[in-house]
Amino acid sequence: MERITFLGFIIDKDGRRPDPEKIAAVQQMPPPTNDGQVRSFLGFIQFYGSFVKELFRLRPPLDALTKKDAKFLWTSQCQKSFDRVKQILQSDLLLTHFDPNLPIIVAADASQYGIGAVISHRFPDGSEKAIYHISKALTAPQRNYSQIEKEAFGLITAVTKFHKFLYGRHFTLRTDHKPLLTIFGDKKGIPLYSANRLQRWAIILLNYDFTIEYVNTNHFGQADALSRLISDQIQQKECEDRVVAQIESEVITNLVSTCEQLPVTADMIRAESKKDPLLSQVYKYTVSGLWPPITDKSSQISFFHNRRDQLSFVADCIMFNDRIVIPSSLKARVLKMIHRAHPAIVRMKQLARSLVYWPSIDKDIENMVRSCDQCASVAKNPIKNTLCSWPIPTAPWQRLHADYAGPLEPTTWSWWTHSPNGRKLSQPLPSQPQLQSTS
Structure with a gap:
């Protein structure tokens, strides 16, 4: 048959x-x-x-x-x-059979109104034939996603829809949105500045064995037709340069909003960073990508060397993830501002870690809080010990208690409590004249 x-x-x-x-x-x-x-x-x-x-x-x-x-x-x-x-x-519509021995390619694209995806095979002669097409209209909340989130949603929808074809097999994941290569394809980890939604989707993709690659929009016809041309009134997709510019704008906005919470500006940080010997080296090594081997693990440059994959530049300011690296000349001013409400050590570290970074920042915070007179004056008193009875003595005159009572005319008395023969015995004795004035 x-x-x-x-x-x-x-x-x-x-x-x-x-x-x-x-x-x-x-x-x-x-x-x-x-x-x-x-x-x-x-x-x-x-x-x-x-x-x-x-x-x-x-x-x-x-x-x-x-x-x-x-x-x-x-x-x-x-x-x-x-x-x-x-x-x-x-017309003549044909989908090829799935063959697990052939290379698998998954392509996805998104537009303002929908997403489209296709899974296909690459044959030995270099041709590609579709196995299955899917397309999905975006809901009203999903239409409010940014363009990068729509593109990422298209990839996630494609991978989860074709899960039975892909799980346990290596495949190529194609997109025409280049920023996703850093978020989904970087083996160094998920960038911390990514939106929470993108981070969740990146974690989902960790279950799959894939290689993500960028394909120019002009050569991205199959999945592109599923999404881009959803209706005759659909608007043209944002060009890639605009999307990249939007991401850069968001990063700069994050820098400006962080500086608004600090007693320094981006211009001050940029100028002082160029004068700082340590940050000048960090800037040089990060731009070139050539870090020298570090032999002294206690040196300050080693802190940046260990975190070199998380360093970046925004408006010529050095960033550690989404935190601004503060030069030495501005540390005291920043610490004073963060400590203006006199938070404790733990709380002050939390505030600082959300805004700024420099080597030994934790130690500087601890020293500042401990040297603050106002913090020391309102610090909690030491915890009092639980009241308990004295242990029973095992021999006479093993323990002796004394206190003063009075003045009781005509003299001051001292009370002595001792335990001869293991029994408590109190005995009043008059104080000497020279002790009455000081007792």
Whole structure:
């Protein structure tokens, strides 16, 4: 048997395609006259959605007719989408069979209204053939994502949708959004300045064995068509340079907002950093990427050497993750500001670690808090010991207690308590005249 017909599909050695008899019924279908007929038509074409790359480009005008309390109005856009869907289903649609021995490629793309993805094989002759297409319209909250989050959401949707094909196998993950290569492809760890949503998605991808690569938008047709052309009114995707500029703008905004909480400005930090001998070396080594071997592990340069992968520059200011590296000449001013409310050591460290960094910052904070007179004056008193009875003596005159009572005319008495023969005995004795004035 060369081919079989099963559940509306024709399956042969080359792959899988829709059954022409099923498609013929669609060609004879007249335009819908109510929302119920529109839902029936959308349900039918969704069944063959894995073959249609442009499905969500065509669905929005028809989906609008099925919304709650929407007035049914069959427009020219609806008719155009209706005719285009029938034309695509009548064309030669073919998906190749999945072969675990062939290289696997997953591509995903996103636009303002939806995402699209495709899983395909690369054959020995260099050609690529699709195995499965998916496309998904974004919800209203998802449309508010930034562009980088939409692109990342497309990758996550593709990988989780194709989980059974990908898990336990190496595959190539393609994107036309270059910033994602740093977030999802960097083996040094997830950048700490990434949004929480991106960090969660990066952790999900740690379960998979993949190599992420960048493909120029002009050569990114398959997944791009699924998402970019969701409707005729869709806006052109932001160019990559604008996205990178937006990320840089957000990083600079973070620098400015941090400086607003400090008694120094970015210009002051930049100027003093150039004068600082240690930070001048750090700047030089970080720009060149050539760090000398460190033999003295206690030197201050070793602190930066151990954290060199997390150093960056924003407006010529050295950053450790999202914290500003403060030069030596400004440390005292920054510490004074952080300690203005006189927080304790732990709280002051928490405040400092959210804003600034320099070697031995923890030690400097501890010294400042301990040398603060106002903090010492209101420090908690030592914890008092629990009251307990004296141990019973085991021999006479082993322990002796004395105290003064009085003045009782005509003299001051001292009371002595001792324990002869293991029994307590109190005995008053008059004080000497020379002791009465000082007792």
